[in-house]
Amino acid sequence: MVWNKGYQDHDTSVISAVTIKVKGIGVVNRTNSIDSADYVIPSQENNALFIMTNYIRTYQEHKRCAEPQFVEQAKCQNDSQCQTSLKRNINGYWTGRCLKNVSRCELIGWCPVEVDLHQPEPTKSTRNYTIFIKNFIEFSKFRVSRRNTILIDPKRLRTCLYHHITDRLCPIFRIGDLLNMVESDNNEKRQMLKWGTVIRVKIDWICNLDKSLDKCLPKYSFGRLDTYEERTFSHGFNFRYASKWMHGNRSYRMLTKAFGLRLIIVVSGEASKFDLL
Numbered sequence: 001m002v003w004n005k006g007y008q009d010h011d012t013s014v015i016s017a018v019t020i021k022v023k024g025i026g027v028v029n030r031t032n033s034i035d036s037a038d039y040v041i042p043s044q045e046n047n048a049l050f051i052m053t054n055y056i057r058t059y060q061e062h063k064r065c066a067e068p069q070f071v072e073q074a075k076c077q078n079d080s081q082c083q084t085s086l087k088r089n090i091n092g093y094w095t096g097r098c099l100k101n102v103s104r105c106e107l108i109g110w111c112p113v114e115v116d117l118h119q120p121e122p123t124k125s126t127r128n129y130t131i132f133i134k135n136f137i138e139f140s141k142f143r144v145s146r147r148n149t150i151l152i153d154p155k156r157l158r159t160c161l162y163h164h165i166t167d168r169l170c171p172i173f174r175i176g177d178l179l180n181m182v183e184s185d186n187n188e189k190r191q192m193l194k195w196g197t198v199i200r201v202k203i204d205w206i207c208n209l210d211k212s213l214d215k216c217l218p219k220y221s222f223g224r225l226d227t228y229e230e231r232t233f234s235h236g237f238n239f240r241y242a243s244k245w246m247h248g249n250r251s252y253r254m255l256t257k258a259f260g261l262r263l264i265i266v267v268s269g270e271a272s273k274f275d276l277l
Contacts, residue, residue: 011141014205014269018136020049024129024175034123041241041258047265051129051175053193054122054259058114062251065111066104067091074105082106116257122193127176130161131263134171135218137205139271144209148218162220169217173201175261182224195236196259198225205269216271225264237262 026034037043039052067074071089076082076098082105084094092109099106138145151169152160160170162177179189182199200223207216226237236259244253 008208008210008272009141009275011139011271012269013140014267014271015138015140016135016267016269018047018265018267019134020263020265021132021134022049022051022129023132025125026123026129027125028123036129039123039260047267049131049263049265050258050260051126051131051263052123052258052260053126053196054120056114056116056120056257058112058255060110060112060114060253060255062109062253063111064095064106064108065113066099066102067107068113068115069104070115070117075103076105077103110253110255114255114257119194122190122259126193127174127179129175131173131175131178132171133173133201133203133265135203135265135267137267137269139207139269142209142271142273144207144213144216144271146205146207146213146216148203151217164220168220178222181222192236192261194259196238196261198237198262198264199223200225200264200266202266202268205267205271207269207271209271209273 022036022040024036026039028034041050041052067090071091073087074082074090077100079096079098082094082098083096090107091113092107092111095106095108097106098104133148135148136145137147148169148171149157152171156170157172160167160172162168162170162173164181178199178201179192183189183192202221202223204219204221205216206219207213209216226235238257238259240255240257242253242255244251246252
C-alpha cells in the first residue's frame with residue numbers, strides 16, 4: 001500500500017491545451033528566402049505542426065495539353081486509344097483526341113502537368129529553426145493547473161534551448177537537436193529533411209501533490225513514427241496544396257508539393273494526493 005501510494009487519490013483525466021510557434025529563416029537559393037509564414041502549413045493546428053523542408057512548385061493554367069511521358073497508358077497512335085475513362089494516374093479529363101505530333105492523349109485540366117520525378121535538395125538552414133511549445137494543463141479533481149512556460153525565467157526564455165541533460169525544462173526546441181534525438185544516422189537525417197518524416201513529441205506531467213507544487217514538472221520525450229524501410233512506395237511525409245487566381249477570365253494556380261516534418265504533440269499526466277478514505 002505504501003509502495004504503490006494506495007493512500008492517495010488519483011486524477012488521470014488531464015485537461016491540456018497546446019500552442020506552437022516556429023521561428024527561423026530558410027534559404028532556397030541566393031536570391032530567395034522563406035520565413036515561418038511560408039513553411040508552416042497550415043498556420044494553426046490542434047496539437048500538431050507541419051514544417052515544410054522541401055517542395056516542388058508548378059505554375060499551371062486550366063486548359064488543354066498532352067499527358068506527360070511518364071504516364072505510360074497515355075501513349076497513343078489514334079483517337080480510339082484516348083477515349084475518356086476513369087484510369088489511374090491520369091492528370092485530367094481525356095478529350096478522346098490523340099496528339100499525333102507527340103503520340104500522347106490530350107487532356108483538359110491543369111497544364112503543364114506536375115513532374116515530381118526529380119527531388120530537389122532540402123531548404124538550407126532548416127536545422128536551425130526553433131519550435132516553441134506552450135502547454136497548459138489542469139487536474140480538475142484537485143483544482144490544480146500548470147504551465148510549462150512559468151518554470152523558466154522570462155529572460156531565459158528568449159535564449160534557452162532544450163537539452164535533455166543541461167536544460168530539460170526549456171520549451172524551445174531546435175530542429176537539428178530533435179533530429180539528433182530521434183535518429184542517429186546522418187544520412188537518414190538528410191533523407192528525413194528531403195522526403196519528410198513524422199515525429200512524436202510527448203509531454204508527461206506526473207505530479208505528487210503531497211509535495212511542493214514546484215515539483216510538478218513536465219518531462220519531454222521524442223520518437224520517430226515512420227521509417228524508410230519500404231522505400232519503393234510513398235515513404236516520408238508530403239501533401240499538395242494550391243493557390244488559385246483569375247486573370248482575363250482564365251484560371252491559374254500555383255501547385256506546391258510540400259515535403260517536411262510532421263510533429264505530433266501528445267500530452268499525458270497523472271496527479272495524486274493524500275485521501276483519508
